[in-house]
Amino acid sequence: MIQFLVKRFIGLIFVLIGVTFITFILGYFAPGDPIRDMLGEHFNLVVYNQLRHAYGLDLPWYQQYFNFLSHMFRFDFGFSYKYTNRAVMDILKDGVPVSAELGFWALILQMLVGVPVGIFSALKANTWIDTVNMGFILILYSIPVFVLAVVMQVVIIWFDQKTGASWPVSNWGTPWAYDPADLSYKVIPILVFAAGGMAYIARLSRASMLEVLKQDFVRTARAKGLLERVVIYKHALRNAMIPLLTVFGLLLALLVSGAFFIENIFNIPGIGYETVQSISDRDYPVIQATVVLFAVAVVIGNMLSDILYSLVDPRIKAQ
């Protein structure tokens, strides 16, 4: 077990170095000179050189990369190019709780809805209920999240205009607060955000459940005369849940890419929104920081699900 963990951990470090290196080198070769832009018409060679030195831009690339890494371990992503003297972390600090909240509830919802829907469909396999259900799930899974988001907005606005209600279609409210007013902001984006992953989990748990129901031990349990309820919920369900552990990292990746769209379409001030803003401002340190943050989240999610999987199913270690 220890050996497995160490191996996974080395793999993790390798991937992190790869990800940070890509992020760094793209920023390093970025066109334009941020310092020159920053100075604008007040350009002065002495100040220019001083600033370059202050930002560490006069060092060779490997030293810059090393600095980038060592600062990153201290959650220090340097200073924003656009808002001079504002640390990047400071800018991101407002966005992180919002994005985390969005992702947290979406994950919970995906598990709470996706798993039962998939299991239900597996139990009704090859009936019309299953066909309709899985058809719907496949559509939900395939449709891009931003299409779902704008269609949802159209529906809400139409609903508002018909009934005179005033459900908002943008903004977020206070992070981690759940007054009725806050909820009205949050429910729809979270639902839309969760939809793709929910469908994915439903498909996966259906397939997994069907696989388990074919196993010998289920037949044995039935042959012993156990109640169908006991067979399914006690014997089959637990085993069917195991493969779901492996998708945690994948779900996170899905959520990360979804966050850009959801936050931009619903005007939610999370990190995805801030990233897109900073792209149009060419504020590279902010872009690099968000990319690294998101990537680290996904990598750690992957690692967690690997470890959980090996705990639940010891056979996996052997590979």
Next chain:
Amino acid sequence: MDTKDKNPDLSSGVMFPDTSVVPLEIAELAKPEHGVETVPTPPAIEDEGKKGLKKKSPTPLQDSLRRLRRDKRAMASIGVIVFFIVLALIGPVIYQHIGGLYHSDISNQTIGPSQYHNPYHQELDRQDEFLSGQYWLGTDDLGRDMMARLMQGILISLAVALLVEIVDVGLGVLVGVLAGYYGGWIDQVLARLTDIVFAFPGLLFVILLTGIFGAQADVVFSTIPIIGPNGNARLLLVSIALAFVAWPLMARFVRGQTLQLKEQQFVEAARTSGTSDTQIILRHIVPNLFSIVIVASTLNISNTIIGEAGISLLGLGVQPPGSSIGLMIVQGQGLIDTHPWEVLLPSIVLALIVLAFSFLGDGLNDAFNPRSKD
């Protein structure tokens, strides 16, 4: 080459796309059966096979196509895809010849359909109109024809998908086969690369790349003659980025398949009879990759189309005045409470295209790998 001449039954008889997808033990078990089945009827080679045979049994490809034809959902998807391809390719040409002359009040000129059905032409006093005889799908907030812009956007989506798929399949098959067949350092590099690509959400990389180099790409790529300065230049960068994150997955599929194929007896037979590695790869391995590559690339097309639309939606892809489905969505989104049609139209079309490719991919998977179902 020589193997095939000496023993045509062996090399073509095992060309079942599905044999190789099952785990090896099953494949071993299944093989004698296939051998018995196929020995009396050498398929594929028609002029040789015609004589002395009562009935031709279908080749594996014909078998798969027959299964595909029976799949109504997949066939409907093919219909939708063909419709959109035709619409995007020849739609604009026809559309620009339909319609009478129109007297524009703003420029005080009389213009024909070749102008007002042009995706870039703005008719500023005809903003946000609903469907009409002149503007079949209405106009957007700058008085541009939505139908023309939509066809342009579909063309962009499909062109990007094609470009990405060419790179994806080319690189994926090349690296995957080499890694699977020879192993060694190529395999190691591929494994690490796929690790990173899996960890690094693809879209994030595309956003990073287009975010940093987008403006420069506009300048550099718009000098290329075919692309020109119409706002589409950045798409080349988007395509490169999308292809870059897509191919390692393809390579991994191909590698897995190659690993299984190279243990099969027909490859062993070829090697025993002195066929060179290059010949084995080109004649025995690559043709057998057909099913896995076609399924994976069809499924990847919908990801690519979503990716391009998404990147354009975030303002990082096609630049105005160019048109893309993603750009149309984000432009329509600004008018969502007064003119929902302008956002619904591109959204629905995008959903249709994406669903068609997903369904087709699923159908192809069922047709080529019937054993993978449930």
